[in-house]
Amino acid sequence: MVDLIPSSDSVMQILKRTGAFRVGHFVYPTGKHSPHYFQMPLAFRYYDTAKVLAVALSRKFRLERDVSSQLPKVSIISPSSGGIPVAFGVRDALSAEQIYWAEQESGRRMFRQYVNQGDMNPCIIVDDIIRSGHAIEETVALVKELGAEVIGCGAIVRFTSAPDHLGEFPIKSLVEFDAHFYADGDSCVDCKENASVEHVRF
Ligand SMILES: [Zn+2]
Numbered sequence: 063m064v065d066l067i068p069s070s071d072s073v074m075q076i077l078k079r080t081g082a083f084r085v086g087h088f089v090y091p092t093g094k095h096s097p098h099y100f101q102m103p104l105a106f107r108y109y110d111t112a113k114v115l116a117v118a119l120s121r122k123f124r125l126e127r128d129v130s131s132q133l134p135k136v137s138i139i140s141p142s143s144g145g146i147p148v149a150f151g152v153r154d155a156l157s158a159e160q161i162y163w164a165e166q167e168s169g170r171r172m173f174r175q176y177v178n179q180g181d182m183n184p185c186i187i188v189d190d191i192i193r194s195g196h197a198i199e200e201t202v203a204l205v206k207e208l209g210a211e212v213i214g215c216g217a218i219v220r221f222t223s224a225p226d227h228l229g230e231f232p233i234k235s236l237v238e239f240d241a242h243f244y245a246d247g248d249s250c251v252d253c254k255e256n257a258s259v260e261h262v263r264f
Contacts, residue, residue: 102190116151182210
């Protein structure tokens with residue numbers, strides 16, 4: 063079953079082909095500059111690539127006894143809208159019973175109203191990309207408030223600067239990406255070469 067998980071290189075090829083991974087000269091809202099940018103929903107707009115990526119991630123969870131022994135009574139949780147197609151794909155591949163997603167409302171991450179204490183099965187948190195790990199940490203806190211247990215966590219891409227464990231669980235990913243950022247334009251190599259800039263929203 064492990065052989066059916068595509069290599070990091072072949073996942074990166076999918077991300078490049080769909081425009082989800084872009085190379086250039088990008089400026090983030092924080093003012094940081096970077097030679098690369100991920101816009102993951104571009105990979106999830108196509109049925110075929112969405113399916114390949116979500117099924118691959120789901121296989122990493124199925125290999126975990128903690129997860130496989132509890133299926134189908136598992137909830138797949140997305141920390142944000144970007145993770146929703148990942149969560150649906152993983153839920154489908156694992157035949158897991160439930161799905162929930164959090165959203166940002168007035169600057170706070172929260173689940174929709176009327177999700178109650180005790181409603182949630184043991185949880186796997188999945189996202190499209192883990193850049194800092196903050197979204198995952200906030201989602202873990204939300205899940206725990208509802209009395210649910212976290213049994214796994216993963217994303218299609220994880221920046222190597224983000225945590226690789228969630229408590230005792232290793233965070234699963236298909237690509238471990240060594241992201242490079244310059245603090246500002248003064249330290250940016252592409253700025254020194256007057257390369258044209260693309261401003262990205264987040
Ligand atoms: Zn720059």
